Amino acid sequence: MSTFKDYINGYAFGIKSLLIGMRTSMKVFMQKKITERYPENRHTTLYIPERHRAMLVMPKDENGNNKCIACGLCQMACPNGTIRITSETRETEDGKKKKFLVKYEYDLGACMFCQLCVNACPHDAIRFSNHFENAVFERDKLILTLNE
Amino acid sequence: MFDYYNLEPVLMWIHSTMCGLMPEWLAFTIEGIAVGIFIMVMYAVLAIILIYMERKVCAAFQCRIGPDRVGGRGGLLQVPADVIKILTKEIISLKNSDKFLYALAPFLVIMASILTFSCLPWNKGGEILHMNIGIFFVLAASSIGVLGILLAGWSSNSKYTLIGAVRSGAMIISYELSIGLSVLTMVILCGTMDIQEIVAYQENGWNIFKGHLPALMAFVIYLIAGNAEANRAPFDLAEAEQELTAGYHTEYSGMHFGFFYLAEYLNLFITAGIAVTLFLGGWMPLHIAGLEGFNTIMDYIPGVIWFVGKTFFVVFLLMWIRWTFPRLRIDQVLILEWKYLMPLSLLVLVIMTVMKVFGLVF
Amino acid sequence: MFSLFEIAFYAVALCIIVFSVLAVTTSSILRSATYLLFVLLGTGGIYAILGYTFLSAVQLMVYAGGIIVLYVFSILLTRSSGTMKYKIRRGKMISVLLTTLVGMALVMFILATNGFALNIIPQGVELPVEKIGNALIGTEKYQFVLPFEVMSVLLLACMIGAIMIARKRN
Numbered sequence: 133m134s135t136f137k138d139y140i141n142g143y144a145f146g147i148k149s150l151l152i153g154m155r156t157s158m159k160v161f162m163q164k165k166i167t168e169r170y171p172e173n174r175h176t177t178l179y180i181p182e183r184h185r186a187m188l189v190m191p192k193d194e195n196g197n198n199k200c201i202a203c204g205l206c207q208m209a210c211p212n213g214t215i216r217i218t219s220e221t222r223e224t225e226d227g228k229k230k231k232f233l234v235k236y237e238y239d240l241g242a243c244m245f246c247q248l249c250v251n252a253c254p255h256d257a258i259r260f261s262n263h264f265e266n267a268v269f270e271r272d273k274l275i276l277t278l279n280e
Numbered sequence: 281m282f283d284y285y286n287l288e289p290v291l292m293w294i295h296s297t298m299c300g301l302m303p304e305w306l307a308f309t310i311e312g313i314a315v316g317i318f319i320m321v322m323y324a325v326l327a328i329i330l331i332y333m334e335r336k337v338c339a340a341f342q343c344r345i346g347p348d349r350v351g352g353r354g355g356l357l358q359v360p361a362d363v364i365k366i367l368t369k370e371i372i373s374l375k376n377s378d379k380f381l382y383a384l385a386p387f388l389v390i391m392a393s394i395l396t397f398s399c400l401p402w403n404k405g406g407e408i409l410h411m412n413i414g415i416f417f418v419l420a421a422s423s424i425g426v427l428g429i430l431l432a433g434w435s436s437n438s439k440y441t442l443i444g445a446v447r448s449g450a451m452i453i454s455y456e457l458s459i460g461l462s463v464l465t466m467v468i469l470c471g472t473m474d475i476q477e478i479v480a481y482q483e484n485g486w487n488i489f490k491g492h493l494p495a496l497m498a499f500v501i502y503l504i505a506g507n508a509e510a511n512r513a514p515f516d517l518a519e520a521e522q523e524l525t526a527g528y529h530t531e532y533s534g535m536h537f538g539f540f541y542l543a544e545y546l547n548l549f550i551t552a553g554i555a556v557t558l559f560l561g562g563w564m565p566l567h568i569a570g571l572e573g574f575n576t577i578m579d580y581i582p583g584v585i586w587f588v589g590k591t592f593f594v595v596f597l598l599m600w601i602r603w604t605f606p607r608l609r610i611d612q613v614l615i616l617e618w619k620y621l622m623p624l625s626l627l628v629l630v631i632m633t634v635m636k637v638f639g640l641v642f
Numbered sequence: 643m644f645s646l647f648e649i650a651f652y653a654v655a656l657c658i659i660v661f662s663v664l665a666v667t668t669s670s671i672l673r674s675a676t677y678l679l680f681v682l683l684g685t686g687g688i689y690a691i692l693g694y695t696f697l698s699a700v701q702l703m704v705y706a707g708g709i710i711v712l713y714v715f716s717i718l719l720t721r722s723s724g725t726m727k728y729k730i731r732r733g734k735m736i737s738v739l740l741t742t743l744v745g746m747a748l749v750m751f752i753l754a755t756n757g758f759a760l761n762i763i764p765q766g767v768e769l770p771v772e773k774i775g776n777a778l779i780g781t782e783k784y785q786f787v788l789p790f791e792v793m794s795v796l797l798l799a800c801m802i803g804a805i806m807i808a809r810k811r812n
Contacts, residue, residue: 435672
């Protein structure tokens with residue numbers, strides 16, 4: 133007799149769980165869809181998180197000066213050899229010798245976005261931006277000069 | 281009162297005019313060819329609509345949008361583009377396989393599907409194949425399809441196809457019982473097997489209201505078994521992608537595959553159409569007792585719109601089931617049929633008979 | 643001039659003849675089963691032409707749908723040697739020919755005495771299902787309740803036997 137009871141209970145349990153499943157999927161059906169229509173929405177609703185690492189940049193202040201002191205720590209920190217700094221030593225007005233940045237070359241094609249360079253920088257001169265549309269037709273164009 | 285849209289006088293007028301212009305056999309031949317072309321065109325158009333609907337509904341159930349690039353914002357040309365692609369693909373032939381049976385199998389599947397398709401009651405006087413055992417013929421004709429699947433599986437000479445075909449065969453033979461019993465329940469309620477008469481019986485109320493509890497249970501059983509008969513998830517273990525690549529049609533390409541694909545979607549439509557005929561009143565409009573004005577307005581909507589609308593509603597129900605539940609294993613499928621659905625449908629059959637005898641139905 | 647029904651009859655009859663010959667001459671067993679399917683479909687077609695659509699649908703469902711599937715299953719699940727080309731002995735050949743001739747003579751005799759069924763049965767009229775149902779469960783003359791019940795007892799016995807064989811022993 134108990135097997136018959138189990139059978140009936142199994143029936144009821146099965147139907148109940150099926151109905152719960154159907155209710156759940158109907159909820160999703162009614163929900164707002166989360167698909168991004170990418171090329172159309174790039175100027176409207178496209179949202180890329182602030183901390184997304186897509187490209188190394190060197191922010192400039194309003195006079196066009198950057199904070200880089202050409203110390204080369206980022207170049208040394210980079211595991212891929214992505215950054216190449218060219219610097220020269222100039223004499224300042226008060227007679228001290230000081231390094232100045234000439235060219236800050238960054239190879240986007242070799243970068244693996246580990247953020248070690250940003251962490252190494254003592255003056256917060258570089259950071260990652262979330263500008264992600266970086267596709268180009270030639271490799272040479274991926275080598276960027278950041279201090280210009 | 282439904283005579284605004286009765287197709288029979290129009291068709292009779294066409295036939296008599298044609299007989300006036302030419303000998304009768306020529307008229308019959310031309311009409312036959314015209315009807316055949318009509319069926320083929322409807323078949324293709326409906327398949328395109330259903331595939332588009334499936335992709336959109338599936339997307340919505342997964343919180344996506346679905347196709348929306350090809351052909352404007354709605355993606356309306358996506359499926360026609362796919363159809364053209366499949367038409368231009370090469371039909372391959374296999375080494376060490378039975379070429380004749382390999383080529384025959386898709387046609388058996390599509391033949392069964394078209395035979396049942398032509399039995400659907402589209403409108404008053406708008407049934408293509410009309411016989412007084414209509415619904416029984418539908419069951420009989422749909423049972424040929426499984427042969428095509430079995431032959432396809434065997435003649436491809438591949439382990440995946442054979443396993444898929446045998447699974448599908450076992451499943452369809454089992455679920456035919458439940459379908460047959462639930463159809464029989466409604467035949468008992470209506471007292472006829474003629475499809476047009478079954479629809480006409482529902483003039484004062486659809487069967488699902490007339491037969492209340494047993495009819496509702498039969499409806500649910502029919503939907504489950506019909507889903508299995510159409511080889512769709514959660515009963516798609518014959519073409520389980522993860523285990524069998526594509527099941528019985530793994531080795532088919534181009535339009536041969538297209539036939540299987542077409543038949544799958546049209547079987548979905550036919551299952552829904554038969555469900556509408558048996559339970560939801562076919563082309564009969566919705567009437568609510570007491571609301572005369574409402575009923576009159578409903579009468580002005582043509583029957584074909586009612587039929588197609590209700591059918592697409594049932595198709596949506598089936599898609600809802602398809603995109604909600606995970607696939608069953610073969611033993612679970614057979615347990616569901618033999619231990620749960622079959623006893624239940626026998627019980628429903630007995631209840632319906634008793635209620636019909638004692639006049640407990642409306 | 644042939645009527646439409648006669649043309650349909652001859653077309654179906656030709657199909658049946660061609661496919662029955664193919665079914666016994668082909669060397670692959672699955673092809674043979676497929677040709678047999680077409681023969682059975684043709685038989686269903688003949689019933690439909692005679693207006694006996696119920697029997698036609700039964701033919702389609704029971705034979706084409708059921709029996710053939712069982713055939714195909716048993717062929718798929720058993721090992722078969724690819725070809726079926728056997729040497730036929732002379733004695734066998736003669737007996738086969740004799741049987742065929744006797745069968746043909748019988749059919750010819752029946753045809754000669756009764757004529758074609760098409761000429762007896764009204765054309766294009768379907769046999770109503772109520773009539774078939776009453777004949778199956780009536781007790782009067784030309785009604786068949788006893789064979790019907792005997793058949794159902796036989797099927798029940800078959801089913802019980804199948805369950806006895808298939809059930810787990812514990």
